[in-house]
Amino acid sequence: xxxxxxxxxxxxxxTGQSMTLQCAQDMNxxxxxxxxxxxxxxxxxxxxxxxxxxxxxGEVPNGYNxxxxxxxxxxxxxxxxxxxxxxxxxxxxxxxxxxxxxxYFGPGTRLTVL
Amino acid sequence: xxxxxxxEDQVNVAEGNPLTVKCTYSVSGNPYLFxxxxxxxxxxxxxxxxxxxxxxxxxxxxxxxxFNKSQTSFHLKKPSALVSDSALYFCAVSALTGAxxxFFGTGTRLTVIx
Numbered sequence: 360x361x362x363x364x365x366x367x368x369x370x371x372x373x374t375g376q377s378m379t380l381q382c383a384q385d386m387n388x389x390x391x392x393x394x395x396x397x398x399x400x401x402x403x404x405x406x407x408x409x410x411x412x413x414x415x416x417g418e419v420p421n422g423y424n425x426x427x428x429x430x431x432x433x434x435x436x437x438x439x440x441x442x443x444x445x446x447x448x449x450x451x452x453x454x455x456x457x458x459x460x461x462x463y464f465g466p467g468t469r470l471t472v473l
Numbered sequence: 474x475x476x477x478x479x480x481e482d483q484v485n486v487a488e489g490n491p492l493t494v495k496c497t498y499s500v501s502g503n504p505y506l507f508x509x510x511x512x513x514x515x516x517x518x519x520x521x522x523x524x525x526x527x528x529x530x531x532x533x534x535x536x537x538x539x540f541n542k543s544q545t546s547f548h549l550k551k552p553s554a555l556v557s558d559s560a561l562y563f564c565a566v567s568a569l570t571g572a573x574x575x576f577f578g579t580g581t582r583l584t585v586i587x
């Protein structure tokens with residue numbers, strides 16, 4: 360039981376490049392989330408998926424797209440990376456959505472955009 | 474709108490002394506309150522949560538938190554700090570009314586001094 364896994368762990372991009380962050384969970388959870396963590400700002404929600412087949416914007420969705428590929432997998436795509444997207448990205452999942460259930464986090468992806 | 478405030482960026486405490494990490498919140502309706510801990514280069518780990526019922530909530534690793542509705546607070550406490558408790562602690566809040574997301578505070582870095 361691996362919980363929530365994320366790939367890659369580290370990534371360096373040049374401005375304008377694109378990439379996809381992958382996330383998978385093996386807990387049969389319905390809801391999945393993408394957050395970014397920046398110093399002094401806590402975690403901010405980028406997108407979430409309350410259930411398979413649905414996605415919704417969070418607090419900071421600009422510059423990102425997501426795909427809920429199936430119940431297990433939720434990917435985050437940066438189409439044209441910008442230095443402002445330098446951050447640590449966390450994927451999380453929970454059995455129930457709506458922010459009322461315990462969320463389980465992956466180890467994070469540290470992204471640097473030059 | 475939901476919000477969380479963690480008024481202290483840094484808390485230092487001597488090993489064996491009691492510790493408190495403060496959190497105040499603002500929500501419309503009844504709050505769902507969480508504490509998470511983050512160790513260096515790791516994802517967030519769930520510590521405890523308040524949904525309803527007893528105002529004193531007990532969680533992992535000997536931590537507890539007290540929900541105080543009149544003061545809109547949910548302070549994290551531990552009777553005797555360990556060096557291994559040194560980490561970054563996040564308070565988070567959500568509510569069934571309003572945006573159905575979890576909102577995180579900016580985090581408090583706890584350092585336990587041997």
